[in-house]
Amino acid sequence: MAAVDLAQNTLDGLMIGSSYALLAIGFTLIFGVMRRLNLAYGPTIMAGVYLGTAAFISFGAPILVILAIVVIGAAVVGLYVERLCFRPFGEAARTASMVASFALWMQIEEAAMHLLPRHMNPFPPLLSAPPLQIGPLLLRADHLVMLAATLLIAGAVTYFLARTRFGLAIRAVIDQPRAAAIVGIHVQRVMMLTFVLASAVGGLAGFLIAATDAQVTAMIGMWATTKGLVAMMLGGLGSVKGAIAGGLLLGVLEAHAQWFLGPQVRDMVAWGLLFVLLAFWPGGLMGSKALDRTMAVGRRV
Amino acid sequence: MDGYLITILSNIGMVSFVALSAYILLLSGQISFGQQAYFGIGAYVAGIATVMWQWPLAGALLFGSLAAGAAAGLVGLATLRLSGIYFAMATLAFAEIMRIAAELFVYRRDIGGIESGPDGVDGFRDIRYFFANEFSPLETCLIVYALLATVLAILCIIERTRAGRMLRQIGEDPLLAEVHGINVMSVRMIAALAAGAVAGLGGGLYAHLMTYVEPKSFDIMLGVHALAYGLIGGLGTAFGPILGVLIDIGLLESTRIFHGYRMIVFGGLVAVLLIVRPRGLLDEVAVSRIRRALRRRRDAGD
């Protein structure tokens, strides 16, 4: 029995973890090019999801339209955050950027409350197929879609970074911003577009999460910021691969902790792991090789 | 004075302690997302001391503050060599662990015929020291401000000493400070201890003024707000964070002019303010200008 529980928990954890991984990818991209923390990332996603939910409640919009609204909404709000919190500051004023993004967090959350005042709102489910039975294990169909979508998006982002001209520019800016400017890359434009791209990826993550739960709560902004941050840090800060590993690890860990220790201890385990990792192994999971660089980058926040 | 005003004033006073706590670390160049943990520790420890052990208030507040300082020291041992986002996330992780620990913490005893003490998620209620000893709201408010003034005075004096200058030097460039022979780690440790103790003192006051404290009272929102107050008010002087608290709670929350839209106004305001002044209203330049003006006036008066 215990073996089945372990397997089932791991499976559930991977599914939830895939949503964390998506959040962490967006966070990692923004942190990579900006070298500053965007605390308004979760609320940006929340804004997109809330706009989509409002369209669902008011007009009963079909799910693909809602998807478009969520993604575009998050991208537009992401642009707003970039303009107000990141563009005006040089890298020297990192704290100011972060605090400004916190101020916008508060602002976006309150605006969202005006849009949908109830704590919990319905969201159209992704699909209502019955769970799959694989031997003794159960697998929710929508979870499977989420995992597949995550892998697809992660693959697309990796391909985009590795193979396209704009991806090259992003990597150049992450690697050595001054040299990027010298070879003729519009660093500010790259930063802005990366920000928008990451916000759109976040919107996609938010959509998948809300559709899997078939509901949205007012906590989604805070939730997305903290889960995304923890997953990014666990992954070692600075690579898409690390972000995915960090997200999946966090999901699996939480699933086991919830099963064996209950929901309160679950959160404690995640934070505890992060604390121990940071205090004793600050490079993170994927960090051993890139440690020096990520430390140098991380120090600058 | 009416009760509402006193409540607001007390609130400003109590939050100021956490803002000062975050400010001390900001000066040393460290961004902490976790000063609320020491606020919580101070609140619980001081509350337990007066309620469960029947200690006098002064002893309880001191003990709460020391306990918070000691916790900050232990956390500092593990985290102070980190910097940037690593330090910020480690402190946040610790604060969240403490908050969840408080949700699990149950310590109930029969005190004078009533069962009292911390009760998990429901928090710690009936911390009735002020009520039982018949303090008026005005008196409690005065206690808060007397302690705040003491902390402020100490901070202002320290900032003018060599130690204070060392702290700022480390904040500006830790490597350069190291080269100049400053022991960065020990100065940061002292700053962390002091920051923990200040937050703990604020927590102890909070528990007694509110008569209760719950895990939600010290979640991430308190910590990030505390950080923001320093940057809004300015990092040039210890009055900066207080100014930040005054603007947010004193002006926006209490006057209720933007009721329901406070955060929309406040958030936009802060973002725009930071563009104009990335180190806050009372930044170093503003402070030195004010000091010069004051000196000139004093010289002219002589």
Place this chain on the structure above:
Amino acid sequence: MLDVQDIVTSYGKIEALKGVTLNAAEGRITCLLGPNGAGKTTLMYSVAGVLKPRRGTIKLAGDDITGQSPAAIVARGLALVPENRLVFPQMSVAENLDAGAYQRRDSAEVAVDIERMYTRFPRLKERRAQLAGTLSGGEQQMLAVARALMSRPRILLMDEPSLGLAPLIVEEIFRIVGELNKDGVTIFLVEQNVHMALKVAHHFYLMEQGRVTFSGEPGKLAEDEVIQRAYLGTSREKR
């Protein structure tokens, strides 16, 4: 080719360039010598658009480029080999060259140019898949030069290419500078290695404390005096 008129660039209140005027003639090697802190690197970054001058004009082939973005200046045919090389350490040698050609859309021609770079710098070909951060100092310098050439510049700015390199490699770098110039690239070079610089330069300037203090052809001033002033500045001589 490059005309700098009365440029003032400052960091905060400190003026690093206090009105610099010089020019680099087409098809020639112009060299800028001077002690540390004279403002040479500041001048390079000002010309390349990374720093914005407060006053003065910079003209490239007759067009005013003052205050334009680095990207716009690269597009006009200027490339910089920056101080300390600044390769992209986490990217491969080949990707560094790709980044150098970022503004070009003629991918077939870019591929040809990359092969040309490999012919000119065989070491880079050997290490094409290696991360640039793992290269030796000399190899990184070659890469920085090759990366700059990938934009097919009309004028190449080089900021202390010999810094921290072994004498044999310095010789190699200067041999390449001469070759590039023979191929028609105008070169504007900042150097500390006076001896090597005077060997290749057609014209040189001396810069001290944010000002140009001498302009002439090699041989106009005894090498000893140039060395004296380039390393120590005139201020000490006067004492």
